[in-house]
Amino acid sequence: MPPRIIYGAGCQGISLFRQLEDDFEPPVIHCFVDSDPEKQGGSINGVPVYAPDYLKTRIPGTYRVLVAVGSHYGQIRKYLENLGWEEHNHFEDASPRPMTYGEMNPDFIPLMNEVRRYSLLSRQRLEMLYQWAKNAHAVRGDIAEVGVYKGGTALLMASVLQGTGKELHLFDTFSGMPHTTYDIDLHRPGDFSDTATEEVARLLSVFAGVRLYPGIFPDTVPKGWETKVFSCVHVDVDIFSSARDCCRFFYPRMSQGGIMIFDDYGFPSCPGIRQAVDEYFDTVHDKPVYLPTGQALVIKSAAQF
Template sequence: MDPDFLKLYEQIKNHTLVDIYRCHELWSLAKQVGDVEGDVLEVGVWRGGTGAILASAVRDFPDKQVFLADTFKGVVKAGQQDTRYTGGEHSDTSRDIVSDLMETVSLGNTTLLQGIFPDDTQHIVPSKIAMLHCDVDVYSSSKDIVDWCLPRLSVGAIMVFDDYGFFGCEGVTKLCNELRNTRGLRFMHNLNGHAVFVKFAN
């Protein structure tokens, strides 16, 4: 793995529930969207670990801003599609925890969005998205995020969904399987638990 990534991972590993392999994949994918129009959006930040990885990966692209959206109150919009979540899980975080992490790793290219996305904070994010990392664990919340993002994805943009195929995250798996039929998207299932979509055409 990239030595720069490994150094960063040591700083952020206690701020994420995502394993090192998926973290490295986020790092690698983010580095590939430098010439794709738009910004980077992560929804489902928890304590900021993967957000720091994304922001560090694109820090050499001065036109890229990283928006980190979270309720900081845990999972929202859990429903019948979701077998494990009922709402409020992963609430052991705060905006200050994430803000302090970004300051510690010297990342000034991030904007924190507190509230439900897209319901409360969509107006803060510009109109083009180069990369989405969706890690909200449940179907309805993931679908609302995707519905907002799809018309704003640039050609070449990447969407990454955490927990694809994971026990207890059947809602996320269901949504990703539905997206596989979306015109203009290519799908890849990495066995580490990521579902990756690339927009190849309008």
């Protein structure tokens, strides 16, 4: 086993170093390398820290380089490849990261792979949505989504709901983005028009209790919903006025413990979502919690309807 060089003497490199030291058969750590001049020339637990140029003096493959620099990995990969080191053979991304939900629950992976064929959401965002929707089982009320497009996230939520007796209410024009607010939104009317109500209905036809409402929300809300309550609502509308209308309509109708999930809250491509959510929740008791996935969620703390 060739000795190791840890690329990165910051907190990620140090945490990797500690992890390796705890191994049943700890590998030999030859040195750290780091581009920070303040770290170069020093040492960590007796292991020296050199400048990255040190690797120019080593023959690729005589050491294994463990790169622990988090999101800067791409930059370092290029640097090492230019020196003749080969990814996987001679170096690897070794930044410590927590396990994903899918890694912890392999049974979930086939559903995730199917959902991703119909969804714009990243794996991480889908994993969040799945868990929050599951969490709503014990809460009174149905589930709703505004912003269905090809039905990926709807498929995920429909799968979670089976056997609960809850209904899933799905709102979308199914013909593209409606009017947008020109000075706030970056999306334009007609975006996402490559879908169709019939296709989404077919995708979800195996599930009981799924209802589709084609047209512009909230005009399509059925009559008689004045006293209806919800346990979980997924808002994935990308534009200001739709997000604002979702807050106004659904928040007062959420059961205690009910969850609203706003996709795209932290994405610069959808500035209207954050603006609408922040403006609305400034006026009520509950506040959005921002997740590292870019989603925000609000948990209804007390019945106010």
